[in-house]
Every structure is written in structure tokens, then in C-alpha cells.
Amino acid sequence: MPLILVQSPKGGTGTTFLAAQLALQLAGKGHEVIALDCTYQNSLKMHFGFTPAQAVPELGAAHDEPLVAFGVSLLQGHGHTRSPSFMSDPEAALDRLFDGRHIWVVDVASEDRPLLELLMQRCDLHICPLLPTAASLGTLNRLSATAPAMKLDRTVFVLNQLDDRHRLSRHSHSFVRDLFGDQLLATIRRDEAVNEALARFEPIAKYAPMSAALQDLRFFASAVEERIGLALGEAELKVTGDA
Amino acid sequence: MRRDARKLLEKLNRKDFAYKVFEDSFSETELWPIFEAVLGDHGVVGEEAVTPAPQGVVKAVKPSASPQSAPAPVGPNQIFSQYGLSARQRAEVRDVDLGAFFHRFSEMD
Numbered sequence: 064m065p066l067i068l069v070q071s072p073k074g075g076t077g078t079t080f081l082a083a084q085l086a087l088q089l090a091g092k093g094h095e096v097i098a099l100d101c102t103y104q105n106s107l108k109m110h111f112g113f114t115p116a117q118a119v120p121e122l123g124a125a126h127d128e129p130l131v132a133f134g135v136s137l138l139q140g141h142g143h144t145r146s147p148s149f150m151s152d153p154e155a156a157l158d159r160l161f162d163g164r165h166i167w168v169v170d171v172a173s174e175d176r177p178l179l180e181l182l183m184q185r186c187d188l189h190i191c192p193l194l195p196t197a198a199s200l201g202t203l204n205r206l207s208a209t210a211p212a213m214k215l216d217r218t219v220f221v222l223n224q225l226d227d228r229h230r231l232s233r234h235s236h237s238f239v240r241d242l243f244g245d246q247l248l249a250t251i252r253r254d255e256a257v258n259e260a261l262a263r264f265e266p267i268a269k270y271a272p273m274s275a276a277l278q279d280l281r282f283f284a285s286a287v288e289e290r291i292g293l294a295l296g297e298a299e300l301k302v303t304g305d306a
Numbered sequence: 307m308r309r310d311a312r313k314l315l316e317k318l319n320r321k322d323f324a325y326k327v328f329e330d331s332f333s334e335t336e337l338w339p340i341f342e343a344v345l346g347d348h349g350v351v352g353e354e355a356v357t358p359a360p361q362g363v364v365k366a367v368k369p370s371a372s373p374q375s376a377p378a379p380v381g382p383n384q385i386f387s388q389y390g391l392s393a394r395q396r397a398e399v400r401d402v403d404l405g406a407f408f409h410r411f412s413e414m415d
Contacts (some may be wrong), residue, residue, distance in 0.1 A: 157334075167323075197338075197340040199346055200340055200341075201340065201343070202345045203344060203347070203349070203350045204349025204350050205349070205403075206349075209350035211348060211349055211350055211351055212349065212350045212351075213350060213351050213352060213373075214352055227367075230336075231338065233335075234335050234338060234341075236334055238335075238341050238344075239336050242344070242345075242350075
């Protein structure tokens with residue numbers, strides 16, 4: 064039951080974007096993936112082509128019809144993970160929730176420290192998106208109350224919205240790479256096609272198959288697979304709708 | 307011409323594009339004060355945190371890979387070979403002497 068958390072102490076770094084794209088890429092590789100949105104924004108679904116008004120089945124509600132897109136099952140967990148039934152014994156609740164057949168990709172809000180700390184104990188990988196900005200780098204010391212960022216074995220970083228046209232962006236890339244070594248799992252180039260695809264409720268692969276960010280996302284998913292030992296199998300690297 | 311560029315041009319079937327290699331922009335890498343602050347932060351680097359030197363933007367380091375190259379997630383060997391460092395050297399810098407890492411940014415020109 065691989066559990067992958069995507070969370071950053073800084074909001075607006077692309078956490079939901081990366082969680083959605085990772086789920087899409089892993090599903091495209093043949094994995095059975097559940098994408099769990101634990102944020103109040105409930106916007107993960109938009110990356111799968113759903114409108115903001117689309118209802119997403121609530122975590123723990125057994126009778127809801129599953130919402131599946133591009134091979135990924137979508138769930139909303141913001142309400143359930145705050146419910147009295149969950150909070151009365153969260154460990155037992157998580158034991159019941161996470162099955163062994165799927166890869167769970169969980170989008171956790173930047174402010175949701177209680178849920179992060181709960182899930183960190185059982186996750187296989189914590190992906191922390193960073194931006195090449197001072198505001199983002201300045202939150203690196205907020206990752207854990209017990210260990211420095213460089214010593215977090217299960218935490219890796221993804222430098223998102225990298226733009227080599229800008230000096231600080233280039234230098235931040237160099238700095239983060241030097242500081243974290245292989246804890247820097249991937250970089251994703253800034254690409255307006257990402258925003259435009261989202262505005263069309265289309266996968267990036269369909270809207271902009273030559274997108275630079277899309278190439279980076281494929282590398283990112285492969286790096287995640289390698290990092291936590293997910294078998295590639297014979298599935299080809301192809302997301303549904305991936306031209 | 308780089309192989310990936312050549313392949314891309316072939317894929318696009320464009321023979322009229324000019325190809326130019328720009329100067330390696332990483333050669334201008336600077337030690338920004340935010341980088342100093344991060345290096346001096348126990349919450350990021352632990353006990354090896356470095357007391358920041360006097361502030362200032364200092365030219366640094368060695369040229370590294372072109373920022374135009376696709377940033378594949380690679381291991382430390384590849385990453386630090388771009389800086390002329392081996393993974394072992396990298397580990398030493400990271401685990402033993404973060405000060406050396408700090409000064410590598412601040413002292414070179």
C-alpha cells in the first residue's frame with residue numbers, strides 16, 4: 064500500500080498540481096491509483112477534467128459511486144479527516160481506509176499540520192514542492208518540528224515552476240540541487256500550457272503534448288517509482304489521452 | 307549541436323532553425339542572502355548550520371550544466387559531476403562540513 068504525501072509548508076507551490084499529475088502518470092504506467100484530496104479547496108479534480116461543481120466521493124462513504132478519470136479514482140478527504148469518528152481514533156481509521164491494492168497519492172494542505180504528522184508516520188514518500196523563490200525557500204525550516212529538512216529520509220523535493228530566463232530561478236535551482244543532492248527528486252519547468260490545459264479541463268498531454276512541463280512530469284513520476292521501488296511492469300509510459 | 311536539440315529539430319522537420327549555444331548561465335551563480343539564511347538555519351541543515359558571512363552577492367563556483375537541458379531526476383553522481391564533485395565529496399560536504407559548502411559559494415569568483 065504505497066502512500067505518497069504531497070505537501071509543502073508554503074501554499075501555492077503546486078502541491079495539488081503535482082499530486083494530480085503524479086497520479087495521472089502512475090496510472091498511465093499501469094498502477095492502480097487513488098488520488099485523495101484533503102484540502103478545503105477541492106480543486107484536485109480539475110486536473111482530471113472535472114469542473115469545480117463536480118461532486119467527488121467522500122472518503123469513508125462506502126456507498127458513493129467512484130469517480131474515475133484516466134485510470135485514477137478520486138476521493139475527497141477534507142471533511143472525513145476532521146470528523147469526530149475519524150478523530151476519535153485516527154490510526155484505526157487510517158488502517159481501515161488505506162487498502163493494499165492501490166497507490167494512494169494524498170494532497171495535504173500547507174496548513175494541515177495535524178494530518179501531515181499523522182500520515183507522515185505511515186507514508187512511503189513525502190513530496191515537498193518548492194518554488195524558486197525566497198518565500199518558498201524560507202519555509203524549508205517548517206517541514207518538521209523534530210528533524211531538519213536535510214535529515215528527513217522520506218522527504219524529497221520537487222522544484223516547481225523553474226524558469227531559466229530568471230536569474231533567481233536559475234540560482235535557486237543550483238542552490239537547492241547542491242544543498243539537497245538526491246533529495247531533490249525532480250524539477251518542473253514553468254509552462255503556461257499547464258494553466259491553459261487546466262482552463263480547458265483537458266489533460267496537458269492532450270492540450271499540449273510537446274509541453275516542457277509534461278516531459279518533466281514524466282521524469283518526476285519515474286523518479287518516484289524508482290525511489291519507492293514501484294515495479295514498472297510492462298505497462299508503457301502513456302497516460303490516457305497522452306498523445 | 308546537442309543530441310536532444312538535433313532530435314527535436316528532426317522531429318519538427320525544421321531545417322531552417324539556427325542553432326546557438328549560449329554561455330553557461332550557471333557561471334554567474336550568486337550567493338543570495340536567502341541562501342545564506344537557509345544555510346544558517348538549524349531547521350534546514352541541523353547542527354551543521356553555518357553562521358552567515360557578511361551579506362553581499364558574491365560571484366561563485368564553477369560552470370555547471372546548461373539550464374536548458376531537461377532536468378531529469380538523477381542521482382548525486384550526475385548532479386555533482388556537473389560541479390566537478392563526486393558523490394563521496396558531496397556527502398562529505400553535506401554531512402561533515404557544511405561550512406565548506408557555504409564558502410564554496412561565498413569565496414569563489
